[in-house]
Amino acid sequence: MSVVDRQEWDVVVVGAGGAGLRAAIEARERGARTAVICKSLFGKAHTVMAEGGIAAAMGNVNSGDDWQVHFRDTMRGGKFLNQWRMAELHAQEAPARVWELETWGALFDRTEDGRISQRNFGGHEYPRLAHVGDRTGLELIRTLQQKIVALQQEDFAETGDYESRLKVFQECTVTRVLKDGDQVSGVFGYERESGRFFVLEAPAVVIATGGIGKSFKVTSNSWEYTGDGHALALLAGAPLLNMEFVQFHPTGMVWPPSVKGILVTESVRGDGGVLRNSEGKRFMFDYVPDVFKEKYAQSEEEADRWYDDPDHNRRPPELLPRDEVARAINAEVKAGRGSPHGGVFLDVSTRMPAEVIKRRLPSMYHQFKELADVDITAEPMEVGPTCHYVMGGIAVDSDSAAARGVPGLFAAGEVAGGMHGSNRLGGNSLSDLLVFGRRAGWHAADHALARTGARPHADDAQVDAAAAEALRPFSAEGEEPADGPPENPYTLHQELQQTMNDLVGIIRREHEMRQALEKLAELRARARRAGVEGHRQFNPGWHLALDLRNMLLVSECVARAALERTESRGGHTREDHAVMERAWRNVSLLCALTDPSGGLAATDAVRGQITLTRETTEPIRPDLLALFEKDELVKYLAEEELYE
Ligand code: FAD
Secondary structure, eight states: OOOOEEEEOSEEEEOOSHHHHHHHHHHHHTTOOEEEEOSSOTTOSGGGGOOSOEEOOOOSSOTTOOHHHHHHHHHHHTTTOSOHHHHHHHHHHHHHHHHHHHHTTOOOOBOTTSSBOEEOOTTOSSOOEEOSTTOHHHHHHHHHHHHHHHHHHHHHHHHSOTTSSEEEEOSEEEEEEEEETTEEEEEEEEETTTOOEEEEEOSEEEEOOOOOGGGSSSBSOOTTOSOHHHHHHHHHTOOEEOTTOEEEEEEEEOSSGGGTTOBOOTHHHHTTOEEEOTTOOOGGGGGOOGGGGGGBOSSHHHHHHHTTOTTTSOBOGGGSOHHHHHHHHHHHHHTTOOOTTSSEEEEOTTTSOHHHHHHHOHHHHHHHHHHHOOOTTTSOEEEEEEEEEEOOEEOBOTTTOBBTTSTTEEEOGGGBOSTTTTSOOTTHHHHHHHHHHHHHHHHHHHHHHTOOSOOOOOOHHHHHHHHHHHHGGGGOSOSSGGGOSOBOHHHHHHHHHHHHHHHSSSSBOHHHHHHHHHHHHHHHHHHTTBOOOSOSTTOHHHHHHHHHHHHHHHHHHHHHHHHHOOSOBTTBOBSSSOSOOGGGTTEEEEEEESSTTSOOOOOOTTTOSEEEEEEEOOOOOHHHHTTSOHHHHHHHSOHHHHHO
């Protein structure tokens, strides 16, 4: 059929954010010829947008910090649904990953005695986030990019070719993972500029494509977050874990409408910012849940003293985990105590001198000045919840990052599930990218290099099918005349975003989620006729038509899992099941494709494309449970787990 360029590599990494680049560096350093593919320009991945910092228990600012405290905070934040072995590895290895970044050239902010500075963030007991002002992600990507260039220079010195062992294919989109029997055999993709198709054959593929936020209308996420990696894994036969858990960050911009959803970093609260309603009340004191009561201040005086004397006072409730703060803001607005544009007020202007605000929060200062004409050194910001992060993702082995059920497939970063349980703590993503990016690259290289017999082959029939799927939007009349006229992909995307925002958003109700599933079935049928005009060159409408398949798949996973979980926990709040149930603590929900051949058969709203199964989680190892007081465990764990 189509003429398709083919190349052979040992490891292919899909995604060039923090997780993908860290994986690629590791795989190349372990001797695997490694290709990296990304949708945007090299260095422009979503990780660049990360603001507040990287969480790692280095104990630079408070020597009481260590990996055990970090592990405890992460499990509490995730409401004990975390894949505990991932949380353990993450807490143990994050400091080494930060120090390693420094040896590769990262320039972190310093403490007065010259150590890497660490700031406070919600849910972290001690100041723990290594940072570069509020532009930490930029420094992280810059450093990893620099490391990649350094490796390419080494390769040039040895082979005369910069790209002989490590090559970046930028502005390319992968649409299918290819398989030889059960084994991964490579990926199929297209160049965004020319529309040309290509195949990279490899026995190991690492998926590091980030999140799914572009399925929601109000989001802090960039255009790349269309759930591609989640969908690629599903289509290749790997299940997704706990997709109901979607984090709504409490503080996104709410005004003007064109910038609604853009993130206001948690550092604003970490550095002393407070939340007030339209009556001027610091309302978070009314929203401290029982499980956190002993750890948070009961009065404004105590909360304010904590900034200078954290050892003898409890933390301000503005620094509760994100799910708690987002729900509180939602409740205040609903009760009629919101700000003029439907948010609440976040104030630093009365808490810090103007020059300190400009020094510690430079991006926020410019963001509000330029986008909203608000001077945050003189007046409060208006903020409200925004879809920010997906805790659910590809089900992986904790140690090796191998995707379940598909030999040769690995996943790391936001696209992987398990690490954060039902709610991620701020700063724990950047550290997750480094810890598990490295592990994915390591094990992918081992998998590829340990092969002895013939390499798995990307067979022509699969390549032709992938090409035909990608070309369908150019002949989108539908299979039958009765199917109706071609659909505009932009219209479909807008309807999808509205549906997810309104019906599977921050507060969920059974009848609304059922409605959402019906609407998703309708959109799915219409998306098969998503049509575009023109050619494959420079055609963003075509790109969106292809991304729709992925967004519809992951949205169905979110809606089905959210309907199934009849409790409220972390980033999943049910109005009709408002409490956290201990019986659900050890239940994970797995989404798999109903048609295991990887096809997308036409299916109705009730059956859909996704089959959901329940799975009992592995019991938490006793020495890790022993890090908690029994009184605390009683609040989360089921009777039999406690008894064991
Ligand atoms: P990304 O950095 O998003 O990279 C994904 C890559 O995959 C990109 O290169 C993309 O082009 C590529 N890709 C996607 N689909 C395809 C495809 N089909 N084919 C080829 N390539 C593809 N976390 C923290 O820990 N601390 C913070 O301070 C922080 N601040 C944040 C601020 C903002 C505004 C936002 C939105 C998030 C923040 N986060 C923060 C979260 C964190 O930035 C992300 O979770 C993290 O960067 C995800 O990294 P990743 O490597 O998994 O994916």
